[in-house]
Amino acid sequence: MAIEHADVLRAAHLARLGLDEGEAAHYLDDLGRILEMVDQLQALDTEGVTPMAHPLDATQRLRADEVTETDQRDDFQRCAPAVENGLYLVPRVVE
Amino acid sequence: MQWETVIGLEVHVQLATRSKIFSGASTAFGAEPNSQACAVDLGLPGVLPVLNEQAVAMAVQFGLGIHAEIPEVSVFDRKNYFYPDLPKGYQTSQMYQPIVGPGEVEITLDEGATKRIRVHHAHLEEDAGKSLHEDFHGMTGIDLNRAGTPLLEIVSEPDMRSAKEAAAYLKAIHSIVTYLGISDGNMAEGSMRCDVNVSVRPAGQEAFGTRAEIKNVNSFRFVERAIEFEVERQIELIEDGGEVVQETRLFDPEADETRSMRTKEEANDYRYFPCPDLLPVVLDQAYVDHLRDTLPELPADKRARFENEFGLSAYDAGVLSASRAMAEYFERVKEVCGDAKQAANWVQGELSGALNREGLTIADSPVSADRLGELIVRVLDDTINGKAAKQVFQALWHGEGDSADAIIEAKGLKQVTDTGAIESMIDQVIEDSPVQVAQYRDAEPEKRGKMIGYFVGQVMKASRGTANPQQVNAMLKDKLDALC
Incomplete structure (x- = not known):
């Protein structure tokens, strides 16, 4: 599967990454080589093999429905750029 | 032209667990902002989600309640998108292998008729936080207490054909989840909300028309009103030579209309993939059977x-x-x-x-x-x-x-059934009502039945409402007829 310049820009946009032209070219090359490896994997015959959702052949452990966390808001908000009345403040998302 | 409405619903039900779906933070409603958002809910580096067994049990109970298949294995996926109330940059959800497979819900329509609505599947996911757009110096305030609250999203097939059916379906879901006790079903607090997919097609046509999705409708009445408005809008649009575009709309209860949300700059691309932090959930048959045996x-x-x-x-x-x-x-x-x-x-x-x-x-x-x-x-x-x-x-x-x-x-409301007491009241009323007695006597026999009401009323009044009305009626009739 070939990747094009436009695909890189689209992926970057979806991931909210700002790439300049040099970086875009760099990633085009990197991603291209990753996809080449995927193509190799694709060539394998997986007929009759059940897909795995996880590389570990294990199942999810569950926890009891208990409240174990205490309020650590002050600690968490120490590294936030802006807070007010207990809220995290972010650039306005609606006009 | 005759139009047929086609409706499908995605209902989000907040599960009544004590703690969140992947963390031990409390889900209690109405706490101080961010006081119930722990490191996992905030998506801080290095944290790992651990699934809440109660959320799993509740989802399975719902599945059993709608006679759904419960697959042995279900898997969590990441739905990637950017919004400040989703700090991880993805919502942990189930896209490909949901916990509840196909089932059905019976709805009751007017006159007690019933109809079966198929449920495509139901899956577990986490809720996002809340954005507050009031003025914070031109910024948006984020409260992440709700982030990580367990939701069961119930996706119906497009089996509903009117706003009434959609409301009946929502009511049926509401009553199932509250019977099971897996949700408080409080729509005002957002414990249940739904997205409505609506399209119209010429009656008799098999292919579906293009649908619009109305987001976040949070009352039974709004569901009906939003659909009624949307159906009318789509029909008018088509009849005027236009075309319905596939888009997300919002219902505005104040204006009683749906409005197009900002069209996203590109089609949704959530880049779903299996969540590497969570292993497949495997439910053994004994566990499912146990839950089935304890269903109310x-x-x-x-x-x-x-x-x-x-x-x-x-x-x-x-x-x-x-x-x-x-x-x-x-x-x-x-x-x-x-x-x-x-x-x-x-x-x-x-x-x-x-x-x-x-x-x-x-x-x-x-x-x-x-x-x-x-x-x-x-x-x-x-x-x-x-x-x-x-x-x-x-x-x-x-x-x-x-x-x-x-x-x-x-x-002193004890009913007077003593014939003697009632008789003396009747005699008194007859004596006091010579005009009405005369009218009764002169009336055609078939009209007398109605006229007796006056006398019954007087006797009941005399007894301060305590006489047995059937007894009064029968005795009065005998007495009056004896006078004719």
């Missing part, structure tokens, strides 16, 4: 039992089984008084009327089921007549006495 009786079964066992009409059975609280109240009244029809009449009549007037739910009723049952017993054993019973009910409602018997005693 669900609304559809209760409705059928009320009809078959108690001889109630389909309508009455539907109303009385709609909520678990209502059904339990009714069954208790029936148990105390021993008469299902009387119990049904009182619960749907006097009691529901009083509750509606004061905006109360049955859980807040000042008259308990036991007290109401005892009151009905006194009607059934002829201690009081129907009119006095209503007075007793009002007195119970306003806390004027501890029991029906105490109120009957205190207010």
Whole structure:
């Protein structure tokens, strides 16, 4: 599967990454080589093999429905750029 | 042209767990902003989610409640998108292998007719936080207390054909989840909300029309209104030569219309992939069987039992089984008084009327089921007549006495069935009403039946409402006819 310049820009946009032209070219090359490896994997015959959702052949452990966390808001908000009345403040998302 | 409406619903139900789906933070409503958002909910580096067993159990209970397949394996996926109330940059959800497979929900329409709506699947996911756009110096405030609250998203097939059916479906889901006790179903607090997919097509056409999705509708009434508006909008658009575009719309209850949300700059691309932090969930058959064995009786079964066992009409059975609280109240009244029809009449009549007037739910009723049952017993054993019973009910409602018997005693409402006492009241009324007696005598015999009402009223008045009306009626008729 070939990747094009436009695909890189689209992926970057979806991931909210700002790439300049040099970086875009760099990633085009990197991603291209990753996809080449995927193509190799694709060539394998997986007929009759059940897909795995996880590389570990294990199942999810569950926890009891208990409240174990205490309020650590002050600690968490120490590294936030802006807070007010207990809220995290972010650039306005609606006009 | 005749148009047919096609509707599918995605209902989000907040599960009533104590802690979040992947963390041990509390889910209690109304806490201080961000006081219940822990490191996992905030998506801080290095944290790992651990699945809440109760959320799994509740999802499976719902699946069993709609007779769905419960797959042995289900898998969590990441739905990637950017929004500040989703700090991880993805919502942990289930895209490809949901916890609940295909099932069906029975809905009740007018006149008690029923219809089956297929459920495509239901999956577990986490809720996002809340954005507050009021003025924070031109910024948006984020409260992440809700982030990580477990949701069950129930996706229907496009099986509904009218706004009424969609509302009935939503009500059926509401009653199933509240019967199961897996959600408080409180729509005002956002415990249940839905996205509505609506399209129209010419009657008889098989292919679906292009649909619009109305987001975040949070009341039964709004669902109906949003659909009615949207259907009209789409039909008008097409009939004017336009085309419906696939888009997301918002319902504005104030303006009673749906509006296009900002069109996203590109089609949704959530880049779903299996969540590497969570392993597949495997449910063994014994676990599922255990949950099945402990399911409570669900609304559809209760409705059928009320009809078959108690001889109630389909309508009455539907109303009385709609909520678990209502059904339990009714069954208790029936148990105390021993008469299902009387119990049904009182619960749907006097009691529901009083509750509606004061905006109360049955859980807040000042008259308990036991007290109401005892009151009905006194009607059934002829201690009081129907009119006095209503007075007793009002007195119970306003806390004027501890029991029906105490109120009957205190207010002297005991029905007079003593023939002698009634006879003397009748004689008095006849003596005092020479004009009406003359009219009665002169009337055609077939018209007399109606005219007797006047005399019954006078006698009841004389007895302060305590005479047995049937007895008064019969005795009056004999007396008056003897005068003719």
